[in-house]
Structures are given as C-alpha cells and as structure tokens.
Amino acid sequence: MTHVLPHLLNGLSLGLLFALIALGFMLIVGVMELINLAHGSLFALGAYFAMVIVAPDVAWLGAAGEAWLALPLSVRYVLAILVAPLLVAVVGMGLELCMRRTYGRKAEYGLLLTFGAALVIEETIRLVWGPSERYLQVPQAISGAFLFAGLVYSKYKLFAALFAMAAIALVWLLLERTPYGAIIKAGAHDSEMVRALGINLTRLRLLVFGLGAGLAGFAGIVLTPIWGLRPHVGIDAVIPAFLIIVLGGVGSFWGAVIGGILVGLAVGVTGAYAAEWSLLSMYLLLIAVVTVRARGLLGKKSALEA
Amino acid sequence: MALFEARGIHKRFGQQVVLEHVDLSFEAGRLSGIMGPNGAGKTTCFNVLTGRHRPDRGRVTLDGEDITGLSPDAIARRGIARSFQVMSLFDENTALDNLIVALPEVRARGFDMFRRLSADDAAADRASAVLARVGLAGLERRRAGDLAYGERRALEIGIALASRPRLLFLDEPTSGLGSESTARLAELVQDLKRDHSVVVIEHDMQFLFALADTISVIHWGQVIANGTPDALRENAWVRRSALGGAA
Amino acid sequence: MTKRVSSAGRWLPREMAVLLVALATLPLWIEPVGLYQYLGVEIAIWMIYGLGFNLLLGYSGLPSFGHGAFFGIGAYAFGLFQLWAFESLWLGILCAVFAAFVAGAVVACFLSHRRGIYFALMTIAFGQVFWFIAIKWHAVTGGEDGLLNIPRPALDVGLASAGLESNTALYCFVLAVLAAVLVLLWRLVHSPFGKVLQAIRQNEARARFVGYNVWMFKWTVFSLSAAIAGLAGSLFSMAQQSAYPDVISLHASGIIVMMTLIGGGFVSFWGPVIGVTVYFLARDVLGTLTETWLLWFGLMFVVAVLFKPEGIAGAWQEHVGAASGRSRARRALAGLLSTGRD
Numbered sequence: 001m002t003h004v005l006p007h008l009l010n011g012l013s014l015g016l017l018f019a020l021i022a023l024g025f026m027l028i029v030g031v032m033e034l035i036n037l038a039h040g041s042l043f044a045l046g047a048y049f050a051m052v053i054v055a056p057d058v059a060w061l062g063a064a065g066e067a068w069l070a071l072p073l074s075v076r077y078v079l080a081i082l083v084a085p086l087l088v089a090v091v092g093m094g095l096e097l098c099m100r101r102t103y104g105r106k107a108e109y110g111l112l113l114t115f116g117a118a119l120v121i122e123e124t125i126r127l128v129w130g131p132s133e134r135y136l137q138v139p140q141a142i143s144g145a146f147l148f149a150g151l152v153y154s155k156y157k158l159f160a161a162l163f164a165m166a167a168i169a170l171v172w173l174l175l176e177r178t179p180y181g182a183i184i185k186a187g188a189h190d191s192e193m194v195r196a197l198g199i200n201l202t203r204l205r206l207l208v209f210g211l212g213a214g215l216a217g218f219a220g221i222v223l224t225p226i227w228g229l230r231p232h233v234g235i236d237a238v239i240p241a242f243l244i245i246v247l248g249g250v251g252s253f254w255g256a257v258i259g260g261i262l263v264g265l266a267v268g269v270t271g272a273y274a275a276e277w278s279l280l281s282m283y284l285l286l287i288a289v290v291t292v293r294a295r296g297l298l299g300k301k302s303a304l305e306a
Numbered sequence: 307m308a309l310f311e312a313r314g315i316h317k318r319f320g321q322q323v324v325l326e327h328v329d330l331s332f333e334a335g336r337l338s339g340i341m342g343p344n345g346a347g348k349t350t351c352f353n354v355l356t357g358r359h360r361p362d363r364g365r366v367t368l369d370g371e372d373i374t375g376l377s378p379d380a381i382a383r384r385g386i387a388r389s390f391q392v393m394s395l396f397d398e399n400t401a402l403d404n405l406i407v408a409l410p411e412v413r414a415r416g417f418d419m420f421r422r423l424s425a426d427d428a429a430a431d432r433a434s435a436v437l438a439r440v441g442l443a444g445l446e447r448r449r450a451g452d453l454a455y456g457e458r459r460a461l462e463i464g465i466a467l468a469s470r471p472r473l474l475f476l477d478e479p480t481s482g483l484g485s486e487s488t489a490r491l492a493e494l495v496q497d498l499k500r501d502h503s504v505v506v507i508e509h510d511m512q513f514l515f516a517l518a519d520t521i522s523v524i525h526w527g528q529v530i531a532n533g534t535p536d537a538l539r540e541n542a543w544v545r546r547s548a549l550g551g552a553a
Numbered sequence: 554m555t556k557r558v559s560s561a562g563r564w565l566p567r568e569m570a571v572l573l574v575a576l577a578t579l580p581l582w583i584e585p586v587g588l589y590q591y592l593g594v595e596i597a598i599w600m601i602y603g604l605g606f607n608l609l610l611g612y613s614g615l616p617s618f619g620h621g622a623f624f625g626i627g628a629y630a631f632g633l634f635q636l637w638a639f640e641s642l643w644l645g646i647l648c649a650v651f652a653a654f655v656a657g658a659v660v661a662c663f664l665s666h667r668r669g670i671y672f673a674l675m676t677i678a679f680g681q682v683f684w685f686i687a688i689k690w691h692a693v694t695g696g697e698d699g700l701l702n703i704p705r706p707a708l709d710v711g712l713a714s715a716g717l718e719s720n721t722a723l724y725c726f727v728l729a730v731l732a733a734v735l736v737l738l739w740r741l742v743h744s745p746f747g748k749v750l751q752a753i754r755q756n757e758a759r760a761r762f763v764g765y766n767v768w769m770f771k772w773t774v775f776s777l778s779a780a781i782a783g784l785a786g787s788l789f790s791m792a793q794q795s796a797y798p799d800v801i802s803l804h805a806s807g808i809i810v811m812m813t814l815i816g817g818g819f820v821s822f823w824g825p826v827i828g829v830t831v832y833f834l835a836r837d838v839l840g841t842l843t844e845t846w847l848l849w850f851g852l853m854f855v856v857a858v859l860f861k862p863e864g865i866a867g868a869w870q871e872h873v874g875a876a877s878g879r880s881r882a883r884r885a886l887a888g889l890l891s892t893g894r895d
Contacts (some may be wrong), residue, residue, distance in 0.1 A: 037807075
C-alpha cells in the first residue's frame with residue numbers, strides 16, 4: 001500500500017488537472033451541443049497571453065514595460081492569471097459570433113468550424129511567438145519542491161491541484177447557486193425549455209462560450225509550467241478533455257469531475273508500472289466504459305445521441 | 307386469427323405510464339382506425355407496434371409470428387410499413403428516388419455495390435406507378451424537399467406504399483392539410499383500402515368515421531372503446547367529446 | 554417510360570476521362586510549369602484517400618475525424634511486410650488493405666450505432682489509440698521515427714516486370730490504381746448500396762423503417778472506406794519509402810476532412826479530387842511565398858464552412874447555374890461537377 005499511495009496521490013492531482021481542462025469543454029458541449037475542437041488552441045492561447053503579461057517584450061513597450069517588469073513576479077503572475085483568461089474569453093466570444101452561421105445547420109459544421117479555428121489559432125501562435133519551446137515564469141513561493149512522508153513532491157503540482165479545485169468549486173457555485181447556473185443547466189438538457197423560459201438564448205450562448213474559453217485559457221496557464229509551452233500543446237489538452245466528457249457523460253458537471261479524476265488515476269497508476277503506455281490507459285478506459293454505458297458514467301439523454 | 311395482434315401492451319417512460327394493457331387487433335383487408343385526444347398515446351402506440359420502442363410487457367404478432375421487440379427494420383422487412391406524422395422523407399432525393407429506395411426488390415439487393423440502380427428500369431417503373439397512385443404523376447424528377455406540403459404528405463404515404471406492405475400504418479395522414487387536400491387524401495385512402503390492410507391514426511374524426519371499418523379509441527393510454535363507426539357513435543366518450551355528432 | 558440516360562451509367566463518364574487524361578499527361582507538363590514529378594504521386598495518392606473518405610463524409614454523412622489511423626495502418630503494414638517478410642508489391646498492398654480493413658471493421662463495431670458528433674468523438678478516440686500505439690510500440694513501428702528504408706518493390710505482372718524506383722514510374726503505377734479506384738467507386742455510389750448510404754445520410758430513421766439494417770450499412774461502408782485508406786497508405790509508404798506516426802495524428806486526420814470539404818465532397822463525387830489538388834497546390838505555391846501558408850489555408854477552410862459548405866464544386870454548380878449557360882465551356886464544366894450525384 002505504501003508503494004501505491006504516492007502514485008494514487010499523483011494520479012489524483014493529475015486527475016484534478018484533467019478535470020480542470022475538461023470543465024470549459026463540458027460547459028460548451030452541455031449547453032451548445034458543440035464539440036469545441038478549438039478548446040486546445042484556446043488553452044495554449046491562455047498560456048501565451050499569460051507569458052506575455054508576466055514577461056512582456058520590453059523592446060516594444062519602452063519605459064512602461066521596464067516599470068512593469070520592475071514589479072515583483074508574484075504581482076505580475078497574479079495579474080496574468082486574472083487577465084489572460086478574460087482575453088481568451090474575448091477570443092472565444094469572437095469564435096461564437098462566427099459560429100452563429102452554423103446554428104440550425106448540420107451539427108458537423110460546428111465541429112468543422114472549430115477544427116478550422118484551432119488550426120488558425122495554432123498557426124497564428126506560431127507566427128507571433130515562433131515554433132520553439134517557451135516558458136511561463138512562476139513565483140518563487142509556488143515553485144521548488146518539498147518533502148512529505150519521506151518523499152519529494154513538486155510544490156507547483158500541489159498548487160496546480162489547488163487551482164484546479166478552486167476552479168471546479170467556482171464552476172459548481174455558478175451552476176448550483178446562481179440563476180445563471182439554473183439556465184445553463186436547463187440549456188444542457190433542452191434548448192427548447194430555455195427558450196420557453198424567455199431567456200435570451202443568443203446571449204446565453206455567447207456567455208457560455210466566453211466562459212468555456214476563459215476556463216480553457218485558465219487551464220492553459222495552470223498546466224503550462226508542468227507541460228511546457230509549444231504552439232501545438234493544445235492537442236495534449238483537447239484530447240483528454242473530450243475523452244473525459246465522453247467518459248463522464250455529456251453535459252454532466254460531476255461526470256466531468258469524476259471522469260477527469262478517473263483518467264488521472266488511470267494515467268498516474270499505470271504510469272508507475274508501465275510509464276511508456278500510461279497515456280494509452282485513458283483511451284482504453286474510455287472505450288471500456290462507453291462500450292458498457294453508451295452515455296458515459298453520468299450522462300443524460302442528449303440530442304447529440306444516435 | 308387477425309393479421310396483426312397486440313396483447314397486453316404496457317409502455318412507460320420513466321415514471322409516466324404511456325400505454326396500459328393495450329389490446330388491439332387489425333384484420334386483413336380492413337381499414338382500422340385509432341383515435342383519441344392529443345397526448346392519449348396514439349403515436350406511442352404506433353411506435354411500439356412498429357418497433358421504435360420496445361414494449362415493457364405484452365406481445366405483438368403479425369400473422370401469428372411474434373415480432374415483439376424486433377428492430378424497426380426487421381419489422382419492416384416482415385411487411386409492415388408506416389408513414390410519419392412529422393414528415394420523414396429523403397429530402398435531397400427526387401420523388402422517384404424516394405420510392406425506389408423503398409421498393410422491396412431494391413432492398414433485397416441493398417448490398418449490391420456494382421450494378422447501377424438507375425439502369426433498373428423495372429424498379430423505376432414500379433416506383434412511377436406508386437407515385438401515380440398517390441397522385442404525384444409527373445413529379446418524378448422533382449426533389450422531395452422542393453415539393454409542396456400536400457405533395458410531401460402524399461410522398462410520405464408513397465414511401466410506405468412502395469414497400470408493398472402486408473399492413474400499412476398511417477400516422478395522422480391529414481395533419482396540416484386543408485379541407486380540399488384532406489378530401490383528396492380521403493379518396494386515396496379509400497382507394498388503398500381496396501388492396502391493402504390499413505391502420506390509420508387520426509384526430510380528424512369525420513375523416514376516420516367515413517373510411518374506417520372498425521375504430522379503437524385510446525384515452526389515457528388505454529383502449530376505452532372498440533367497434534364499428536356506427537356502434538361508436540353511441541359511445542359515451544365519443545358523444546361527450548361532442549365530435550361524434552360531426553361524423 | 555423512365556428510361557434515363559446519363560453519365561452516371563457509363564463505365565467511364567466524360568469528367569473521369571478528362572481527369573484521367575490530365576493526370577496521364579502530367580509527367581509531360583509538370584516540370585515545365587515549375588512543379589515536380591513527386592507532387593503528382595502525392596496528389597494521386599491523396600485522391601485515392603479522399604475518394605474513399607468521402608464515402609463516409611459526403612455519401613453517408615459520417616464525419617470521421619480519425620481516418621488517418623487507417624491510412625497509417627496501411628502504410629505500416631506495407632512497410633512491415635517488405636521489411637519482415639519479403640519484397641512483393643502485390644502482397645504488400647494486399648496485406649495493407651487487409652490490415653486497414655480489419656482495423657476499420659473492429660472500430661466500426663464500436664461506432665456503427667452512433668451518428669453525428671458522437672460518431673466524430675469516437676473516431677477521434679480510436680484515431681488517438683492507433684497514433685499512440687504507433688509512437689510507443691518501438692519494436693514494431695520504430696516509434697516516432699517510424700519505419701525507414703522501405704523498398705519500392707518491382708511491379709510484377711506475370712512475365713513482365715518493371716522497377717518503380719523512379720518517381721515517374723511510381724506515378725504511372727499510382728495513377729493506374731487511382732483509375733481503378735475511380736471506376737469502382739463511381740460504380741459503387743450509383744449502385745443500390747450507394748443509394749442506400751445516401752438515404753441513410755438524409756434520414757436514418759426513415760431508412761430503418763423502410764427496412765434497411767442501418768448498422769450493417771454503416772459498418773460496411775466504414776470498413777470499406779478504411780480499406781481504401783489503407784490502400785492509399787501503402788502507396789504512400791512506397792512513395793516516402795518510410796512510414797511514420799504523423800499521418801495518424803488528429804492533425805492529419807483533420808486535413809483530409811478539410812480537403813474533402815473544401816473541394817465540395819458534400820455535393821459532388823469530385824469534391825475530394827478538387828480539394829486534394831487545391832490543398833497540394835496551396836502548399837507548394839503559397840508555401841514558397843509564406844511560411845504560414847497553413848494559416849491561410851485554415852482561414853480559407855473557416856470561410857468555406859461559414860459561407861460555402863458545399864465547397865468549390867458547390868460554388869461552381871451555383872455560379873454556372875446563375876450564368877445559365879452563357880458559354881458552352883462553362884456549361885460543360887457545370888455538367889462535369891454536378892453529375893456526381895445524379
């Protein structure tokens with residue numbers, strides 16, 4: 001048992017991060033019945049925005065940049081973590097505005113559009129920030145390592161898991177304790193009902209897309225110090241995100257959280273024994289679950305379903 | 307024995323019981339009607355009988371063969387065809403192609419990947435004949451999506467008819483039609499009655515009372531009355547609904 | 554009374570003849586116009602891939618986002634056969650087609666009861682599984698580098714034998730395969746099977762109530778499409794003389810969707826042919842002008858999805874319809890593009 005425990009903990013924290021990645025994806029797929037393949041690109045975009053805010057190119061900004069850089073890293077980092085997701089949310093809303101042309105047409109068009117958007121965002125990132133590996137600076141206070149029960153842990157991974165839990169809790173509060181949440185949940189089951197409630201569906205979609213994109217950006221900022229930052233890092237995010245959603249059940253908040261943690265545990269534990277193959281476990285987990293339960297663990301009947 | 311029998315059909319969705327101990331039987335060569343108020347379970351009943359939903363309890367037989375819980379395509383291959391209240395066509399295809407795909411001889415060679423379907427003049431002729439019968443002669447090459455509403459209704463029946471069914475289910479065929487089109491449709495159904503066994507769901511009682519040999523009334527998921535139109539005119543529910551007088 | 558004569562009936566419709574003549578003469582003009590022979594090989598291979606893929610996307614309405622897997626399986630199977638068994642062109646191709654078919658058949662069992670977005674999701678998941686295996690199973694696949702030094706076996710037809718080492722020779726062979734695929738698929742889309750697929754795309758529920766076992770049709774077309782992707786993959790590994798995991802990635806799987814859609818796969822048999830040509834020309838022409846040609850291609854794709862999901866073939870059909878035959882040449886081209894679906 002003592003051998004397994006660290007791997008379980010590791011898997012759990014990884015699972016929370018996966019759940020964080022899946023949250024924004026879950027909101028969009030739940031309310032809009034749209035698979036947002038641009039989720040990964042928005043994830044990457046968030047990290048790049050944060051990188052720019054934390055360490056802007058001084059040559060461009062002159063004295064103002066110098067002054068900004070003189071501020072402590074922790075201040076810049078906190079600001080980045082607040083502002084960058086908002087910027088990504090704006091990009092996401094722009095995407096939603098384009099998306100409107102596809103509503104009422106075949107669902108595949110939305111999927112194809114987000115795929116095109118993913119390509120465009122990724123190529124734009126490559127154009128602006130270059131193809132090579134970049135770094136996001138993290139304040140001293142949350143980097144480094146610490147000892148616990150005789151084992152070394154990364155301090156940042158602990159904080160990342162805390163960030164993830166905070167985001168999960170906030171989304172839960174939004175869904176369960178605010179009127180908006182009630183609407184979003186209604187939309188998750190039935191757009192007709194949302195319309196019947198007299199809610200402005202157009203604005204709801206815009207907001208949900210913005211929120212989903214913002215969460216993707218936030219996940220990007222949190223994950224980047226662990227995964228590194230490359231233009232195509234998004235692919236590492238979008239794939240687990242939709243695996244988790246299918247696993248947990250489309251449109252289900254707890255499905256996404258539990259799905260994320262399960263995937264994290266599967267990857268973490270297999271990683272300990274067959275590191276090479278650890279990521280394969282999540283696909284196998286998905287195929288196993290979906291073969292038995294077509295709607296995923298907690299999925300409800302959806303219009304997307306065959 | 308009747309051509310088609312349903313015995314003790316129960317169906318519930320979640321907490322809601324939609325059909326409760328429904329017994330129905332349809333005789334060969336007859337036109338049987340099903341009527342009842344909206345939400346009484348008529349369409350659900352059709353859906354259970356034609357395989358869209360599996361009944362929770364009960365038995366459905368066609369000519370003595372148990373077809374309970376078979377898939378819609380298996381039921382269709384045994385000779386039951388249906389039309390839909392909500393129009394369900396192959397909109398991008400021509401009217402003729404809509405029917406060709408439904409022909410049993412085309413269905414039998416559905417996995418033929420090599421021979422040209424458009425070279426099959428026999429099939430095209432047969433489909434044309436069905437098209438003429440439902441009153442759409444001359445519209446062979448028109449896209450189904452471009453047809454007028456009444457024409458689409460006729461095509462909806464045509465698709466079901468093209469499969470040369472032993473039993474033809476029509477789900478609210480007059481839905482959305484004006485009085486003139488309804489009259490024309492009544493003529494068509496009258497004509498189909500000569501060589502088909504037909505079951506019709508209708509809310510238009512006048513339509514049904516004029517055409518049906520027997521009628522079953524469904525209310526609250528149960529069959530509350532059964533009989534010839536004349537007998538039913540005396541029925542309490544039919545009278546109370548104040549529509550019997552219209553028939 | 555309903556005798557209908559159309560190009561759909563011919564073995565070799567006019568537009569196919571035009572295309573094949575253009576492709577057959579390609580070795581004569583490709584270098585004078587500033588391009589190179591190998592480009593022709595690539596285009597012909599991806600046309601095979603795209604035509605097979607469009608059976609799913611355009612004809613059956615099944616958006617597979619993981620089709621690169623079967624292309625890749627074909628490529629690896631061909632390479633492994635040459636490297637592990639013995640050099641043989643026909644057996645290698647047969648092995649590739651069979652491997653891709655089996656993989657497709659197994660995957661299809663998991664997704665033939667799904668449609669739309671759910672179908673797409675599952676294809677992505679399976680595509681990733683294969684991609685992952687290709688990367689991690691070093692002993693067999695060579696990991697990220699892939700299989701190297703795959704020979705181009707000689708073309709053996711009974712008594713005669715011809716080497717395929719030169720790109721021109723390989724091109725001629727690939728073109729012959731493409732011609733065969735074109736003819737057979739043209740037959741297929743006009744056969745009862747093809748018509749049933751199109752009926753299922755338009756209205757799956759009705760197709761079922763008319764008596765078609767929709768699951769079986771989806772399974773068959775998916776496996777068949779996978780086999781064709783495998784065929785293209787085997788030719789690709791011959792052309793590249795290697796097989797590598799890139800072609801299985803989500804990115805590569807998405808590109809074939811883009812090509813098919815931009816060309817007009819939703820409305821025309823010729824969609825993938827046009828789309829593949831446009832893609833490779835964009836890559837080589839835009840690519841010499843700007844590093845970020847993929848950005849522009851992506852934008853073009855987004856614009857196509859937003860404003861013209863019928864793609865280039867669809868735009869042509871409309872344009873010529875609007876001009877209502879002002880010129881004969883235009884009418885001829887319209888006919889050329891529209892007959893795919895009659």
